[in-house]
Amino acid sequence: MDLTGLTIAKTHAGLKKKEFSILELCKTYLDNIRKKDREISAFLNVNEELTLAEAKKTDELISKEKEFPLLTGIPCAIKDNIMVEGLKCTAASKILKNYTAPYNATVIEKLKKENVIILGKTNLDEFAMGSSTENSAFGPTHNPHDVSRVPGGSSGGSAAAVAADFCAFSLGSDTGGSIRLPASYCGVVGLKPTYGAVSRYGLIAFASSLDQIGPFAKTVEDCKIVFNAIRGKDPLDSTSVESEIPNSKFQASNLRVGVPKEYFVKGIDPEIERTIKDAIKKYESLGVKIEEISLPHTKYALPCYYIIAPSEASANLARYDGIKYGISNVKSKTSNLLDVYQDTRGEGFGAEVRRRIMLGTFSLSSGYYDAYYLRAQKVRTQVIKDFEKVFQKVDAIFTPVSPVLPFKIGEKIEDPLSMYLVDVYTVSINLAGLPALSLPVGKVKGLPVGLQIIGRPFEEEKILEIGKLF
Numbered sequence: 001m002d003l004t005g006l007t008i009a010k011t012h013a014g015l016k017k018k019e020f021s022i023l024e025l026c027k028t029y030l031d032n033i034r035k036k037d038r039e040i041s042a043f044l045n046v047n048e049e050l051t052l053a054e055a056k057k058t059d060e061l062i063s064k065e066k067e068f069p070l071l072t073g074i075p076c077a078i079k080d081n082i083m084v085e086g087l088k089c090t091a092a093s094k095i096l097k098n099y100t101a102p103y104n105a106t107v108i109e110k111l112k113k114e115n116v117i118i119l120g121k122t123n124l125d126e127f128a129m130g131s132s133t134e135n136s137a138f139g140p141t142h143n144p145h146d147v148s149r150v151p152g153g154s155s156g157g158s159a160a161a162v163a164a165d166f167c168a169f170s171l172g173s174d175t176g177g178s179i180r181l182p183a184s185y186c187g188v189v190g191l192k193p194t195y196g197a198v199s200r201y202g203l204i205a206f207a208s209s210l211d212q213i214g215p216f217a218k219t220v221e222d223c224k225i226v227f228n229a230i231r232g233k234d235p236l237d238s239t240s241v242e243s244e245i246p247n248s249k250f251q252a253s254n255l256r257v258g259v260p261k262e263y264f265v266k267g268i269d270p271e272i273e274r275t276i277k278d279a280i281k282k283y284e285s286l287g288v289k290i291e292e293i294s295l296p297h298t299k300y301a302l303p304c305y306y307i308i309a310p311s312e313a314s315a316n317l318a319r320y321d322g323i324k325y326g327i328s329n330v331k332s333k334t335s336n337l338l339d340v341y342q343d344t345r346g347e348g349f350g351a352e353v354r355r356r357i358m359l360g361t362f363s364l365s366s367g368y369y370d371a372y373y374l375r376a377q378k379v380r381t382q383v384i385k386d387f388e389k390v391f392q393k394v395d396a397i398f399t400p401v402s403p404v405l406p407f408k409i410g411e412k413i414e415d416p417l418s419m420y421l422v423d424v425y426t427v428s429i430n431l432a433g434l435p436a437l438s439l440p441v442g443k444v445k446g447l448p449v450g451l452q453i454i455g456r457p458f459e460e461e462k463i464l465e466i467g468k469l470f
């Protein structure tokens with residue numbers, strides 16, 4: 001039996017029946033990583049010793065138990081912008097290359113309560129800024145379906161790790177698409193929860209009004225298991241809320257799903273369009289009512305996002321000054337404080353991060369604030385209103401995740417605008433704080449294509465159930 005191919009639910013069943021031990025399970029995963037990650041580079045760090053020790057400990061813990069939580073002993077991987085106490089946390093940046101997390105993120109505390117096994121930390125675009133995982137200071141991750149192509153970003157390492165059977169599930173973060181895009185490109189399931197559904201305490205901040213942590217898994221059911229383990233209010237993150245799980249029971253024939261016409265315009269790969277429309281037809285054949293809807297402010301969402309996200313990033317990244325965190329660059333004895341700031345940041349940040357800091361600082365500067373940042377906030381309100389209006393009529397929305405297939409490594413890296421355009425279908429969801437699932441629904445030229453299922457705030461259960469229908 002190939003243990004690394006199993007879902008969480010099946011692994012749990014196997015552990016309960018004592019068909020294999022957690023130690024055997026972890027050894028199989030570690031073997032797989034050792035053999036295949038040289039080609040893929042999903043991980044920045046793998047903790048073999050720690051994993052084996054934890055596995056043995058957890059085997060002992062459950063040796064006499066008949067019942068234990070679903071995630072006990074399940075091997076997972078964590079994006080390297082989420083703090084795991086005692087492990088390095090680099091955000092794939094040179095500026096944090098020697099930084100060790102002094103505490104656990106709340107999501108990690110929650111997973112550890114269920115005794116998951118953390119195999120290691122996964123690669124990302126530096127500070128989660130990017131769509132391809134090429135902006136990592138430690139080299140790109142490769143798509144397991146075609147290693148000459150990108151896995152999507154910024155949580156490319158986490159998505160690739162699940163797709164390559166390096167772990168049973170992983171965690172990523174999504175500010176403008178960073179869970180959904182790599183899930184789509186790697187052919188796995190990814191959930192971006194509602195803003196506030198999952199605590200962000202211990203997540204290295206990129207854009208605080210947009211960031212959310214969420215799971216990658218092999219099935220919708222597995223995604224749901226992980227989401228339920230990490231959700232809920234946390235006193236350490238004042239933006240988190242305790243949400244009631246709304247009744248998600250429905251009959252397919254009572255379900256109304258909207259398809260926004262603004263998402264099927266010039267620029268989308270015709271074969272992706274066909275694959276998405278075929279998936280929608282399948283839903284229709286199951287009895288789901290499909291209707292065309294309009295989200296008129298869609299075309300403003302991308303420019304709006306690329307003002308708001310860099311503005312917040314420029315403020316959040318001010319803390320990396322060479323004094324408090326990470327590397328410190330003191331070039332000479334006569335360096336003054338400003339020199340240290342400039343030399344550290346100039347050397348520690350990569351090109352994309354510097355670009356975002358400059359864009360954000362510019363948009364927030366006096367004289368330009370009203371024209372850019374304030375205007376973007378007003379546009380954001382219009383984007384939110386578009387969704388509110390549509391959700392009075394429909395239960396969910398279907399769109400593609402990406403207008404293009406996983407592209408070649410190097411293809412877009414010199415052209416930031418073409419890289420930003422990849423996020424055209426995902427950023428509005430973050431602006432509006434909504435939950436959305438990326439579901440693999442087919443392949444084009446051997447490469448996976450994801451359907452995006454967007455839900456009302458806190459209706460994760462419903463979009464997960466809709467995903468399961470497929």
Ligand code: GLN
Pocket residue numbers: 128129130131153154173174175176177178179206309423
């Ligand atoms: N690709 C988007 C960006 O570069 C989104 C990143 C993310 O969701 N972290 O900002």
